[in-house]
Amino acid sequence: MAERAKVASIEALEDFRSSLVKYSQRTKSALDEVSSEMKRLREWLSYERRTGWEAEVRRGTRRLEQAEAELMTAEMSGLQDDLMSRKMAVKKAVRALEESTAKLEATKRWARNFDSVVAPALRPLDSLRDRVAGDLPKAIATLDGLVRALEAYAERDLKPRPAEGSEEGGAA
Structure with missing residues (x-):
């Protein structure tokens, strides 16, 4: 007679299958989250950040124009104390405008290069998404089949067998 298989723990396979299902769901969720975050980042960079820096450049330009006008007024009035503070305000406005302009240009460059980077x-x-969508469902289905087959085997093995030489269901 052939040697019998010793099926010890179908529950371990069921637990593994359950863990694989949870892993599949969590992985799909994480991959979807990464995709949506990348889309949000692209939009933020291309629109929100760019328009924010454009507005800052406009504000900086207005501040510079105002500081230059105040400097010109101070030069006409001839007050030396006021003249120095106005020159410093113009320099500060120029630096702020240069910084805003540089950040706007960097943002535009990042937005242009976003997809290629x-x-x-x-x-x-x-590739992972393809595996999660294709391979994991197949693996889960395979484990389902294995569990069913092992359960059927274990049930068959547990049923009492008729003794050899005795007839089961003899004619009446």
């Missing part, structure tokens, strides 16, 4: 970094995630 981020896409290669996201490629492995696309």
